Amino acid sequence: MSHKQGRVRSLVQATIKDENLDLYILALVAAAFTVLGVTGLSDAKTLSSVVLGLLALLALSQIKSRKVTQQIRETQGAGSRTFLRREFPADLITRRANASDILLAGRTMSRTVQGMRHDLPPILKNGGRVRIVVLDPTNESLMATANRQISHSLGAEHLRQRIHAILDDLTNMRDRVGGRLEIRVVSSIPSAGFNCLEPAKPNGIVCVQHYEFEPDGEASPILALTRDDDPWYSHFLAEAERLWHAGSDWPPAVQPQAVP
Structure with a gap:
């Protein structure tokens, strides 16, 4: 031809x-x-x-x-x-309880951590990895700024105590149960809250809750992303990972006292 x-x-x-x-x-x-x-x-x-x-x-x-x-x-x-979305996916709690790799990042994560009180020990005992990053309660200016963004706030001191309580619960659980429970605090306010479940697996999910200014109810919108939603799945997962890497381990390392 x-x-x-x-x-x-x-x-x-x-x-x-x-x-x-x-x-x-x-x-x-x-x-x-x-x-x-x-x-x-x-x-x-x-x-x-x-x-x-x-x-x-x-x-x-x-x-x-x-x-x-x-x-x-x-x-x-x-x-x-x-x-x-205006609400979290209906199966988020179940998926979180059955996950073996979890990254949670946000301002206090108090509701999430309290909801996982009975789920965390089995995850850790089965070799799962859980990473949690929240605001640094020892940073007074950060607490004051974060408090002004929260609807129906009870004050910066109340916010600080709330975060301290969550951190104490987590550290006590880690001491009691063992396993790969990693805790960090950050000195900057994240733009959203993150629930990253099995992020490296094909069935991974990344839930992102926009931190709305003084919301009347649940802050929204909420995004529920899977790998089919790339590039946004990778985009928000990368932001959550950056938050984690920007954090400092909790509790802070004890500085050795100088010998007189």
């Missing part, structure tokens, strides 16, 4: 597969019979039949176009419902 024949064959195949082939045929037939009608080479009866056929073809093309448009709208709508 010559180069010219190959190009012709490729052009024919591309034309046949083109989604607008019906419109091309419609335009060519309409142009041809327009010429035939103007020159008198075709009678009125034939032209009327062709016009009706062209209208039918045009109607079919419009139906196909509307179906494609509807599919696009449904896909976009489904994506918005999957990404943006």
